[in-house]
Amino acid sequence: MGKxxxxxSLALSENGFLFLPTTGETFTVNEMGKLILKYxxxxxxxxxxxxxxxxxxxxxAEDLQRDYxxxxxxxxxFQLVVEG
Amino acid sequence: MGKxxxxxxxxxxxxxxxxxxxxxxxxxxxxxxxxxxxxxxxVAQYGSPLFVMSERVMRENQRNVARxxxxxxxxxxxxxxxxxxxxxxxxxxxxxEGSWAEVVSxxxxxxxxxxxxxxxxxxxxxxxxxxxxxxxxxREKAKIHIDHYDELYELIEITERLGLTAQVAIRVNYDVxxxxxxxxxxxxxxxxxxxxxxxxxxxxxxxxxxxxxxHIGTYMMSPEPYRIAMTKMVALANWLKSQHHVHLExxxxxxxxxxxxxxxxxxxxxxxxxxxxxxxxxAITGPLFExxxxxxxxxTLILESGRALIDNAGFLISTISALKxxxxxxxxxxxxxxxxxxxxxxxxxxxxxxxxxxxxxKENASVFGPLCMxxxxxxxxxxxxxxxxxxxxxxxxxGAYTMTQWMQFITLRPSxxxxxxxxxxxxxxxGESLDYVMQLEQTPDSLKKFxxx
Ligand SMILES: Cc1ncc(COP(=O)(O)O)c(C=O)c1O
Numbered sequence: 001m002g003k004x005x006x007x008x009s010l011a012l013s014e015n016g017f018l019f020l021p022t023t024g025e026t027f028t029v030n031e032m033g034k035l036i037l038k039y040x041x042x043x044x045x046x047x048x049x050x051x052x053x054x055x056x057x058x059x060x061a062e063d064l065q066r067d068y069x070x071x072x073x074x075x076x077x078f079q080l081v082v083e084g
Numbered sequence: 085m086g087k088x089x090x091x092x093x094x095x096x097x098x099x100x101x102x103x104x105x106x107x108x109x110x111x112x113x114x115x116x117x118x119x120x121x122x123x124x125x126x127v128a129q130y131g132s133p134l135f136v137m138s139e140r141v142m143r144e145n146q147r148n149v150a151r152x153x154x155x156x157x158x159x160x161x162x163x164x165x166x167x168x169x170x171x172x173x174x175x176x177x178x179x180x181e182g183s184w185a186e187v188v189s190x191x192x193x194x195x196x197x198x199x200x201x202x203x204x205x206x207x208x209x210x211x212x213x214x215x216x217x218x219x220x221x222x223r224e225k226a227k228i229h230i231d232h233y234d235e236l237y238e239l240i241e242i243t244e245r246l247g248l249t250a251q252v253a254i255r256v257n258y259d260v261x262x263x264x265x266x267x268x269x270x271x272x273x274x275x276x277x278x279x280x281x282x283x284x285x286x287x288x289x290x291x292x293x294x295x296x297x298x299h300i301g302t303y304m305m306s307p308e309p310y311r312i313a314m315t316k317m318v319a320l321a322n323w324l325k326s327q328h329h330v331h332l333e334x335x336x337x338x339x340x341x342x343x344x345x346x347x348x349x350x351x352x353x354x355x356x357x358x359x360x361x362x363x364x365x366x367a368i369t370g371p372l373f374e375x376x377x378x379x380x381x382x383x384t385l386i387l388e389s390g391r392a393l394i395d396n397a398g399f400l401i402s403t404i405s406a407l408k409x410x411x412x413x414x415x416x417x418x419x420x421x422x423x424x425x426x427x428x429x430x431x432x433x434x435x436x437x438x439x440x441x442x443x444x445x446k447e448n449a450s451v452f453g454p455l456c457m458x459x460x461x462x463x464x465x466x467x468x469x470x471x472x473x474x475x476x477x478x479x480x481x482x483g484a485y486t487m488t489q490w491m492q493f494i495t496l497r498p499s500x501x502x503x504x505x506x507x508x509x510x511x512x513x514x515g516e517s518l519d520y521v522m523q524l525e526q527t528p529d530s531l532k533k534f535x536x537x
Contacts, residue, residue: 026097026098033094057087078413
């Protein structure tokens, strides 16, 4: 899979609001969504994101992987990530 | 050190300028227990999906509605509408509370008799009564509610032939301002048909006119149609009294009181949208005080309420079989209970909540049943917190018209349990097996063998 790049102009607030200035769209994310977006903004790849989260949260890597891919699919649908 | 609790990531797009029609802000409480019994334990013991009835709630409903009516009019008799839910255990609860049986077929009639209900406590409604069914009802002194002229003529013929008297009422339909009109059942009031039928009955020595009946519709969203109907019924009773000296034993207002299920297309939750039952009781009992020349022996008011007495006593536990995304990215859940068990979801948005604690952020989702059929959709749009495969959900208000209208289609029908008022859980209908379903089938000898390559 190619590297996923998150839209660089995306503004993520502490309370889970997401704003895309280029289109004026807003989104809300839950705790885990916020964390993954933060890691993506930091330029982390899938493996290191999964490692970081399984370290901290009570979740199997396999389950997380599945949710992560599903979440990335959503981000793509909303055009928040582009294939880099 | 323990790890933090995980919830899968969720992202929702905000549509500014629109009211959020899915009500994302509301936190719905998970339903982890039914009558203090953990949902998890119920599933572990009785399987999934699972219908759960609460004896306590049924009795409370019955007592509550009885009180509401009896404080307005003293002589009130309930007749349990079998079609709403005719499982023996359920009917027995209502019979223990003093309700008669209201049946609309010989199948239901036989069920009531087998359960021990005397004919005189059975109200026999319906447009399709057979000769044998009528004969039996006459012999057993059931109250036969005549639906049409052919039934009236047949009753005249049978009572002559048997030399017996039948206890009868007619079903009357009226224009109560509700559309579509329910004019396919009974005799019409406005065009004079009801009076004509009554005239024929009162001159016949073998037909004893004991009452008048109407059932103006189901899930009536306003009390006013009842006031109109009962006003017209009372006018008929007064006419019978003054012109034909008939003293009726009862006036039967039928059923139709709404339960707290929210209809599809209804924006407000049913609890907020519907008038209180007190208002229905006012509308139904008010006109009775216009009865003339009844003196001290006022007729009994019969009520055949169904869904209002049982819907909220029924729960359906279901398990999440899979999560998917639809082509537009929307979340979809597949659960193991579909329209095969919830015929009612064609017109109701059954309340559905997780059976375990969840996070607060929700996403818009569709909920599909297990059938490989496009129509098998329980919720097109519902806002739900993140749940995963194997977790459970609880559907509310499924006590009425589910366990009678469910289909043995594609899969077997599950167990039904009742949580007893005095504690404990009883299976009131076992889950079906393949043997049970196949026992009526017969395969011609010539079709018994085949070989596939
Ligand atoms: C004759 C009759 N009585 C009573 C009922 C019970 O109606 P509900 O469940 O709306 O109270 C019905 C159901 O449609 C009915 O047909």
